[in-house]
Amino acid sequence: xxxxxxxxxxxxxxxxxxxxxxxxxxxxxxxxxxxxxxxxxxxxxxxxxxxxxxxxxxxxxxxxxxxxxxxxxxxxxxxxxxxxxxxxxxxxxxxxxxxxxxxxxxxxxxxxxxxxxxxxxxxxxxxxxxxxxxxxxxxxxxxxxxxxxxxxxxxxxxxxxxxxxxxxxxxxxxxxxxxxxxxxxxxxxxxxxxxxxxxxxxxxxxxxxxxxxxxxxxxxxxxxxxxxxxxxxxxxxxxxxxxxxxxxxxxxxxxxxxxxxxxxxxxxxxxxxxxxxxxxxxxxxxxxxxxxxxxxxxxxxxxxxxxxxxxxxxxxxxxxxxxxxxxxxxxxxxxxxxxxxxxxxxxxxxxxxxxxxxxxxxxxxxxxxxxxxxxxxxxxxxxxxxxxxxxxxxxxxxxxxxxxxxxxxxxxxxxxxxxxxxxxxxxxxxxxxxxxxxxxxxxxxxxxxxxxxxxxxxxxxxxxxxxxxxxxxxxxxxxxxxxxxxxxxxxxxxxxxxxxxxxxxxxxxxxxxxxxxxxxxxxxxxxxxxxxxxxxxxxxxxxxxxxxxxxxxxxxxxxxxxxxxxxxxxxxxxxxxxxxxxxxxxxxxxxxxxxxxxxxxxxxxxxxxxxxxxxxxxxxxxxxxxxxxxxxxxxxxxxxxxxxxxxxxxxxxxxxxxxxxxxxxxxxxxxxxxxxxxxxxxxxxxxxxxxxxxxxxxxxxxxxxxxxxxxxxxxxxxxxxxxxxx
Numbered sequence: 001x002x003x004x005x006x007x008x009x010x011x012x013x014x015x016x017x018x019x020x021x022x023x024x025x026x027x028x029x030x031x032x033x034x035x036x037x038x039x040x041x042x043x044x045x046x047x048x049x050x051x052x053x054x055x056x057x058x059x060x061x062x063x064x065x066x067x068x069x070x071x072x073x074x075x076x077x078x079x080x081x082x083x084x085x086x087x088x089x090x091x092x093x094x095x096x097x098x099x100x101x102x103x104x105x106x107x108x109x110x111x112x113x114x115x116x117x118x119x120x121x122x123x124x125x126x127x128x129x130x131x132x133x134x135x136x137x138x139x140x141x142x143x144x145x146x147x148x149x150x151x152x153x154x155x156x157x158x159x160x161x162x163x164x165x166x167x168x169x170x171x172x173x174x175x176x177x178x179x180x181x182x183x184x185x186x187x188x189x190x191x192x193x194x195x196x197x198x199x200x201x202x203x204x205x206x207x208x209x210x211x212x213x214x215x216x217x218x219x220x221x222x223x224x225x226x227x228x229x230x231x232x233x234x235x236x237x238x239x240x241x242x243x244x245x246x247x248x249x250x251x252x253x254x255x256x257x258x259x260x261x262x263x264x265x266x267x268x269x270x271x272x273x274x275x276x277x278x279x280x281x282x283x284x285x286x287x288x289x290x291x292x293x294x295x296x297x298x299x300x301x302x303x304x305x306x307x308x309x310x311x312x313x314x315x316x317x318x319x320x321x322x323x324x325x326x327x328x329x330x331x332x333x334x335x336x337x338x339x340x341x342x343x344x345x346x347x348x349x350x351x352x353x354x355x356x357x358x359x360x361x362x363x364x365x366x367x368x369x370x371x372x373x374x375x376x377x378x379x380x381x382x383x384x385x386x387x388x389x390x391x392x393x394x395x396x397x398x399x400x401x402x403x404x405x406x407x408x409x410x411x412x413x414x415x416x417x418x419x420x421x422x423x424x425x426x427x428x429x430x431x432x433x434x435x436x437x438x439x440x441x442x443x444x445x446x447x448x449x450x451x452x453x454x455x456x457x458x459x460x461x462x463x464x465x466x467x468x469x470x471x472x473x474x475x476x477x478x479x480x481x482x483x484x485x486x487x488x489x490x491x492x493x494x495x496x497x498x499x500x501x502x503x504x505x506x507x508x509x510x511x512x513x514x515x516x517x518x519x520x521x522x523x524x525x526x527x528x529x530x531x532x533x534x535x536x537x538x539x540x541x542x543x544x545x546x547x548x549x550x551x552x553x554x555x556x557x558x559x560x561x562x563x564x565x566x567x568x569x570x571x572x573x574x575x576x577x578x579x580x581x582x583x584x585x586x587x588x589x590x591x592x593x594x595x596x597x598x599x600x601x602x603x604x605x606x607x608x609x610x611x612x613x614x615x616x617x618x619x620x621x622x623x624x625x626x627x628x629x630x631x632x633x634x635x636x637x638x639x640x641x642x643x644x645x646x647x648x649x650x651x652x653x654x655x656x657x658x659x660x661x662x663x664x665x666x667x668x669x670x671x672x673x674x675x676x677x678x679x680x681x682x683x684x685x686x687x688x689x690x691x692x693x694x695x696x697x698x699x700x701x702x703x704x705x706x707x708x709x710x711x712x713x714x715x716x717x718x719x720x721x722x723x724x725x726x
Contacts, residue, residue: 030110032132035060037102039186043069043094043146046102046126048109049236056232058120064138065112065123067147069094073161075203087158094146099183101128101137108134162202168647171202189215190234190262205667210279211254212266214293230292234262258282261292310382316373316400325373325400327380339383339397340409340420368441378402423454437461440470452609500691504649504665507616511589512640516620516682517659519589523647529587529614536567536606543567543600551581551599556608559583560598569606569613572599586613621653621661622692622699623673624685626713627720635681635713643672654689663695678702680711683720 039047044064050057070088072095108127115121128135141147165171185203186194190213195206214228237257252274257263259282269276287294314327314334323341326333379401386395411422424432431454436442438461466473506523513519521529536558543558551557551572559570570583579596604610620639625632643664650662664672676682677699684699707714 030112032108032110032127034106034108034130036106037104040095040099040103042072043091043098043141045069046098051106056236061121062109062124062126063121064141064147065125067138067141067149069141069147073159076163087161089158090146092157092159094141097141097144097146098137101135101140102126106130108132159201162200165202165204167645187235187238189213189231190238190257191215193238208254208257210265210269210272210276211257211263213257213263230262233292237262255279255282259285259291261286261289261294264293312380313377314380315377316375319370319374322369325369327378329380334396336380336398336400337386337395339399340411340422341424368436368439372402373400376402431457434458434461438465440465440468440472440474443472452607453604500653500695502651504651506647507650508647509643509645510615512636512644513589513617514636516623516625516636516639517617518620518639518643519615519617520648520650521587521614522616525614528611532587532606532611532614533566533568536569539603539606540567542603546596546599546601551575551596556586556602557583558600558602558606559585559592559594561585562592562594562598567600569602569611585615587615589615589617617659618650619656619659619661620673621663622685622687622696623677623682626683631713631719635676638681639676642676648672653692654687674699674702678706680706680709680714683713 034051035048036051037046038049038059041047041061044067046062047059048062049059070091071085072091073087074085105128108130109124110127110132111122111124113123115123126137128137138147142149181198183196183198184193185196188194188205191208191211192215193206193208195204196202197204213234214231216225216227216231234257237260238253254263254272255278258265258279265279265283269279272279286292287297290297312329314329316325317328317333318326320326320335323338324335325338326335328334381399381401382396383399384397386392386397408425409420409422410425411420426432433442434454434457437444437458444458444462465471507520508523509518509520511519546557553572553574555572557570557572558567560567568585569587570585573582573584573591575581576593580593581596581599582591582593583599584591625635647667649665649667649669651665653661653663655661666672673682677684684696684703687696706712707718710717713719
């Protein structure tokens with residue numbers, strides 16, 4: 001969404017009311033209207049929300065009639081860091097005088113006159129109250145000497161406004177966890193605000209931690225906005241009910257928004273410094289009362305809102321799969337899943353004969369559970385409820401206690417779809433992962449590092465099961481297909497009949513490669529990356545210098561980066577000279593040639609099983625580089641300049657081989673790929689999927705526009721034409 005230019009209204013001063021004006025000089029003849037003031041742009045201009053019983057109305061801009069306030073500094077043009085203007089004297093004081101009087105308040109106003117060229121702007125008199133006997137704000141400004149009805153200027157203090165923050169990471173780190181006085185300048189949507197930090201006058205865009213509200217979907221091509229259900233209500237709620245992120249009286253507004261059902265908890269809850277339980281309780285209350293976005297919410301068969309309902313006794317009546325069972329509590333049946341486990345999935349095997357059966361239909365996969373649980377009385381402890389999504393219904397995830405005792409888990413990671421990855425132990429501390437492998441009911445993942453503490457134990461168990469031809473290993477042909485590659489959790493539904501999915505995730509671009517490849521860290525992994533880097537630097541003294549004989553391609557090591565002399569995890573790619581190696585930094589995506597002296601053995605606690613790589617490689621979707629090498633290099637440099645070290649939203653579109661192609665959007669929802677095509681830097685990459693037809697039409701239109709205007713790669717004509725014979 002495009003941010004409001006905070007100084008734009010100052011470009012038009014209030015026209016005087018004179019003999020030739022269409023408006024009456026007697027404001028008593030104008031009917032009073034009522035509104036909520038949502039934003040104060042300057043000493044003579046405010047943005048209001050008209051009050052109506054019909055619901056939220058479009059915002060309007062009100063200019064104070066017959067006066068002109070000192071102009072405030074304008075926001076820099078796109079691409080610029082410093083504004084080309086400064087505050088006029090007393091501009092800030094005038095704006096603050098008005099803000100303190102009316103922001104978040106219901107006021108009355110009378111329209112003195114309007115201008116046909118600006119239908120959303122009126123010239124008014126504002127009364128700080130509900131009648132004409134209330135304080136006339138224009139008179140108060142004149143009395144304070146903060147506006148003028150004359151030509152003489154004012155002199156006084158001016159602000160030093162910082163419109164951008166660079167570097168953003170350092171800015172955040174130095175202020176993390178601290179509370180600041182600030183002014184909410186603009187509410188973009190229910191969870192995104194434009195904030196002015198005091199007293200240093202930093203303008204920042206702020207997302208409220210822990211929640212996500214419905215928003216306005218912005219189309220960068222047509223310039224139109226389509227509100228999600230309750231998006232307008234969420235925006236008005238923040239403008240009207242609270243007024244700021246941490247209100248001096250009402251406190252943190254997020255729980256209030258969750259309780260009223262205009263927001264939901266999102267992934268950033270882990271970063272909340274206050275009580276997370278308050279957030280969860282507020283959302284659960286909205287669900288129970290079916291408020292706002294939860295109006296159609298269906299309660300789980302076993303609600304877990306009350307502490308006493310989190311544990312119950314039941315009898316196991318059915319084994320549905322290797323990770324799902326059905327239990328009977330009284331006369332009510334309930335399907336539950338084992339917490340933090342996942343059973344075998346349907347294999348992507350193209351050579352399927354008529355007798356093919358997926359793993360989860362093979363009896364040995366759940367015979368173990370059947371023999372242990374069927375007919376047994378168990379204690380079910382509800383650990384969490386996994387929310388429903390587009391593919392799966394809501395799942396109640398539990399720990400099931402049988403006669404052998406309670407299982408415990410050691411979680412090491414989580415995949416992209418929210419499944420925990422870890423180890424399961426019985427009450428006797430028996431490694432259940434090893435037990436399953438030893439019984440031939442599971443195989444060892446190729447992703448398990450040789451340095452993992454359980455590697456030798458579990459690989460020995462697999463060897464024993466294989467030699468004894470137990471269960472899976474007794475299946476015809478299983479020897480050949482036992483070693484499965486790591487599941488691609490980012491694979492999208494490529495059904496040509498399905499609609500294009502819009503499900504963006506935040507990411508910071510850390511490196512740009514050739515052929516429109518780029519590398520990112522997902523913003524949701526930010527705390528994990530910080531913890532990893534902090535602990536890695538603390539353990540420098542414990543690192544053992546690498547042995548020349550031990551350094552082999554594919555080895556994960558600790559490596560000192562030449563630009564900052566800090567240690568990072570890296571993968572050895574190749575040896576190119578005596579004691580010289582090329583390495584790939586697995587958490588950032590860049591490559592470097594280093595000497596043996598800058599390589600150490602990586603301590604086991606930083607292995608891939610404990611901390612999976614934080615860097616993800618993507619391709620820019622729907623585009624391709626121009627054919628000539630010089631233009632290709634120019635496009636790469638331009639692309640890197642636009643995205644490197646910046647934050648974007650990624651939307652998965654399709655796969656090319658093993659690489660995911662994504663569209664890239666700025667925080668203002670501008671499509672980066674489309675912009676590069678429109679500027680004549682890249683070509684459109686054709687795709688055949690019907691669901692991509694509409695977005696590709698926009699790209700082809702942008703390419704035609706660049707070609708017609710002869711921009712950049714098109715400056716000498718059609719670069720796609722065959723040069724032979726010309």
